[in-house]
Structures are given as structure tokens and as C-alpha cells.
Amino acid sequence: MALSWRSWLANEGSKHLFLFFWLSVNVWLFGKTFLLYNQGLQYYYLHQMLGLGLCVSRASASVLNFNCCLVLLPMCRVLLAFLRGSQKVASKKTRRLLDKSKTFHVTCGVTICVFSVLHVAAHLVNALNFSENYNEEFVTLNAANYRGEDPRKLLFATVPGLTGVIMVLVLFLMCTASTYAIRVSNYDIFWYTHNLFFVFYMLLMLHVSGGVLKYQTNLEEHPPGCFNPNKTLQQNLTVPKAFEELFPDYTTEPFPEDLPVPEPFVQNSFMRVCSEEPKFQSHFPETWFWISGPLCLYCVERLYRYIRSNKPVTITSVISHPSNVLEVRMMKDDFEARPGQYVILHCPRVSALESHPFTLTMCPTDTKATFGVHLKVVGDWTERFRDLLLLHSNQDTEILPIFQQRRYPKLYVDGPFGSPFEESLNYEVSLCVAGGIGVTPFASVLNTLLDGWKCYKLRRLYFIWVCRDIESFRWFADLLCMLHNKLWQENRPDYINIQLYLSQTDGIQKIIGEKYQALNSRLLIGRPRWKLLFDDIAKCNRRKTIGVFCCGPNKISKILHKLSNSSNSYGTRFEYNKESFS
Numbered sequence: 001m002a003l004s005w006r007s008w009l010a011n012e013g014s015k016h017l018f019l020f021f022w023l024s025v026n027v028w029l030f031g032k033t034f035l036l037y038n039q040g041l042q043y044y045y046l047h048q049m050l051g052l053g054l055c056v057s058r059a060s061a062s063v064l065n066f067n068c069c070l071v072l073l074p075m076c077r078v079l080l081a082f083l084r085g086s087q088k089v090a091s092k093k094t095r096r097l098l099d100k101s102k103t104f105h106v107t108c109g110v111t112i113c114v115f116s117v118l119h120v121a122a123h124l125v126n127a128l129n130f131s132e133n134y135n136e137e138f139v140t141l142n143a144a145n146y147r148g149e150d151p152r153k154l155l156f157a158t159v160p161g162l163t164g165v166i167m168v169l170v171l172f173l174m175c176t177a178s179t180y181a182i183r184v185s186n187y188d189i190f191w192y193t194h195n196l197f198f199v200f201y202m203l204l205m206l207h208v209s210g211g212v213l214k215y216q217t218n219l220e221e222h223p224p225g226c227f228n229p230n231k232t233l234q235q236n237l238t239v240p241k242a243f244e245e246l247f248p249d250y251t252t253e254p255f256p257e258d259l260p261v262p263e264p265f266v267q268n269s270f271m272r273v274c275s276e277e278p279k280f281q282s283h284f285p286e287t288w289f290w291i292s293g294p295l296c297l298y299c300v301e302r303l304y305r306y307i308r309s310n311k312p313v314t315i316t317s318v319i320s321h322p323s324n325v326l327e328v329r330m331m332k333d334d335f336e337a338r339p340g341q342y343v344i345l346h347c348p349r350v351s352a353l354e355s356h357p358f359t360l361t362m363c364p365t366d367t368k369a370t371f372g373v374h375l376k377v378v379g380d381w382t383e384r385f386r387d388l389l390l391l392h393s394n395q396d397t398e399i400l401p402i403f404q405q406r407r408y409p410k411l412y413v414d415g416p417f418g419s420p421f422e423e424s425l426n427y428e429v430s431l432c433v434a435g436g437i438g439v440t441p442f443a444s445v446l447n448t449l450l451d452g453w454k455c456y457k458l459r460r461l462y463f464i465w466v467c468r469d470i471e472s473f474r475w476f477a478d479l480l481c482m483l484h485n486k487l488w489q490e491n492r493p494d495y496i497n498i499q500l501y502l503s504q505t506d507g508i509q510k511i512i513g514e515k516y517q518a519l520n521s522r523l524l525i526g527r528p529r530w531k532l533l534f535d536d537i538a539k540c541n542r543r544k545t546i547g548v549f550c551c552g553p554n555k556i557s558k559i560l561h562k563l564s565n566s567s568n569s570y571g572t573r574f575e576y577n578k579e580s581f582s
Helices: 005-039 041-050 052-070 077-085 092-098 101-132 151-156 159-176 180-185 187-194 197-207 229-234 241-246 287-308 380-389 420-425 436-451 470-475 477-489 514-520 530-540 554-565
Strands: 214-216 280-282 314-321 325-331 342-346 356-362 371-376 412-417 429-435 460-467 496-502 523-525 545-551 573-579
Touching (some): 041 052, 052 287, 077 287, 077 412, 101 151, 151 159, 159 187, 159 197, 180 187, 325 380, 325 470, 356 436, 371 380, 371 436, 420 429, 420 573, 429 436, 429 554, 436 470, 436 477, 436 545, 530 554, 554 573
Parallel strands (some): 429 545, 460 496, 545 573
Antiparallel strands (some): 342 356, 342 412, 356 371
């Protein structure tokens, strides 16, 4: 399949270019710091003691500082939502980069893991060298107390060593619990271990305060490798006759006649004489400069989010849909949201600390303050939440609203936050593909179009929805029918192209109900033929840029991503956007 260079650059190419740029920046920073400690005169004596272990440990530390500084920024969701929705970021391409915040966060995390391994290995070598190469001439330069001291004491009996060991354990828990398998099988483990980042940063600040590695401060008075006459006299050593003429005050006993005068003493231009002993000082902990700003920004945002969400919402209705899907409609004072955004729900009666993101399927408007979410009951949290909202937990076959005569549990809403689907209304033509419950991001877009579509740039919407069972289409069947009828009444039947695919069936089925006749005519059996679908859309929209939005299984996402990068003979360009369940 031929690839369009512009499409590849707009979709997959930008990711590869970013990864290459990020790798280059980290390698450059590592190399620059390595050369500084390998060639810098202020580290001459320390380098003589530790060798390349010093250079590798400090170079990897600089990369760790850089990434620990940036890894928190993608998690500042309020800041990202503000930038995406404000006029500060007017370019669509720049806003699409903000949608890669999760990828950037993961990239920084992987970089931290890789260079942490390198940093730990270098410091293990340093601990051994501190013990074996104990410098009796410059005692303050040593981290060990005496030659041959057990290196394990440096690791477990000092503040830098002990905090480093604990940080390695914390980082190991965070990394292993972040894998896809654990996130899917037990999200609680991922949630609780990932919040250990605060412990990690506190230990990091203590880790750099030990001042183990020192540099020389008096390079002018004591150039490394210089000759110290005062020290020579203190050691009752004689100086050559060539030195007596230059320094008569330091003359002692004659230099033996049969001993040749060393070359450096004869050639005056090569002599370096020091006037005092070297002085060493610990580095100021630079890590504080790197992480204090982003950490404070993140803490301020979390405080703002806590204040903003500390008032519980009013649950107006709970609707149980087929296939274990629950709809919750709520109201909250001064709550505003845009189509495609998501919120984070927190129910203390379900879990004191755990919260989960859900895409808004209904946004508040000027005429109604209600907003809502659809959630699929999978996992412990959603099951407990469902049981608290419904009188009977097995009541999943009801379709009509169930207004329970009971007091609903307190529910707190944090958000809204931005997502790629906000851009679906900013294209002239958009292709929205949903798989199962992945239809939720597009539900708010459809609700918004139902209230009025003329104020948006969007002029044609292709809506593809793939489900395994016929009952799943009834989640938003009423919404689709109302939007279809509205556009027919306004003489714009071509505004939306609806295609529903039933992937698993034993025969021809229909959505029950006469009012769903419009949807039954658009219900197809099997899976979409994606290549033909893209070719048909490209043919009907020549030389246009089409936004492709997908929320569903990775298999569908990969197919759409590949097709978006492929070229076509109609000059149509597809820009790919994706939301993942994980």
C-alpha cells in the first residue's frame, strides 16, 4: 500500500520524529555531562579515584533530572485543557500535539527507567572504588571512612545510599504496575502504585542532599598535578638545584650530584607551582532546580482540582441500558464542558482514593444544565458503583429511566478535561469510528449537533459504529433517530452518514421498535470493509482534509491508522486521532 508523505508526516511521522528528537536531546545531554566530568579540572582528583564511574553516574543523573522535570507536565490536565480550548493555541497541528501528552509522559517514564539502571550500576562501581581507592592524601574527598570499608555500608548506612535503594524499589513497583496486562487485569494496583510518585520525589530531594561527590574550588591556587614546595619541606624532601635559584627560601640540602635533574624542573615553562592545598566542596543539589517548578505546578493544580470538585453533584437520574451499561445524569453549579471532553468520577463509598475517567455523553447547554456519562460495568469499581445506584444489581434489562426512590451516594466530579474528539467539529468533514462502548465520546458530539449544527465548521459527518450484539445499539438509538429526523426536516439528509455494523449474529436482526426504522435500514451484518470505505469517502471529498477519530479496540485503531497514512488518487488527506480504552 503506497504511503502519502504528507499523511505519514501528519500522523505516524510526527511520532517518529518526536522520538528521534527526544532520543537526540537525552544523548546530547548525557554526552555533554560525561565530557564535563571526564575533562573538567575541578573533578581531576575525584576522577582519579572513581574513574569512568564518576562520569557515567553524573551524566545519567543529568538526564534523570531533565526527565523527572518534564514527566509531571503532561499530567497537568487543567493546563492542557486550558491551552487546547484557548486562543493561545490557534493551530490545529499544535493542538494535536497536546493530545500526545500521554505518549510524552510514557516516553519520559521509560527514559527514567533506562537511565536509572545506568545510574545505579555506575554508583555500585563508585561505592567499590571509594572503598578500594581510599585517598589518604585528601581525606575530605572520600565517601568511605577508611580503605577497604564494606561498600554495602555506603549503600545502606548513608542518606544518599539508603534513599537510592528505596527509590529503586518504588520505581520498580511503578514501572511493573504500569504494564498493559496489570492495568487491564487490576487497575487498583496501577492506581495505588503510581501515586507513589510523591514518595519518589521526596526521596529524590533527600538523595541529592548528601553531598557525596565533591569538586575542587581553588583551581587557581592549586592547579591539579602541581608541585607544592611547602608540602615538600613538610615531608623532609630535597629539591633540585634548578629549583634553588627560583625559590631560594625553600633551599635545604643539596640535590645529589649523581641524580639527574627531572625534565619538568629544568624547563621553566612547564612548571606549575601551587601555593596551597586543594579545597573540596559538595555540589549544590541541582535536582531541586529541575523538579521544584513542575512539582509545585502539579501540586497547585491538584489543589485547584480538589477545591473545584469538593462539592458533590446532584444525580438527577440513573438509566440501566442493555449489555451492562449504566447511564448517570447529573447537575452541578457553574459546570461547563465542550463535546468530546471527559470527567473523573470519585465516589467515596466505592473507594476512598480511587477515581476513574469517563467521557461525557451529554454536555450542559444554555437551555439545560444536565450532563451525563455512560459507563460499562466491568471491574470491581463499576460493579460496586452500579450496586449503590440501583436498588437491584441485576436490573440490567430495563431500558426506560429508573428513578429510584432512594438517596444516591455522594459523587464528586473533577473536570472537564480535553481529548482529541474536541477537534471533530473543527473539520469540514469528519469520520468517527466507534467500537462498542467506544461510542461514548461521539455521543456528546451528536447531542451537540442535535441542539444546532450551523455554528460549527463541520458540514459532513461519517458515523461508523461496530457492535457485537444488537442490544448495544439501543444505548443511543433514540439519539441517532432524533438527529436523523431533525436533519431530514431541515433538508440536510446528507449531513450525517450513519452505518451500523453487527459483527456477531446468527441471522438477520433488527433493532426492535417502529421508531428505529431509519436505523434498521442502515444496519449491516459483518465488519466494515475499511479500504473500500476510505476510498469512497476520499472520492466524495476530493482534495479535502478529513479528521479521522477512533475510539475502540486496538485492532480497528491500527487498521484506520494505516489507512490514514496511505495515499489516494483523489488528493484527500486523512488526519488520524485516537482514544484508547486503556
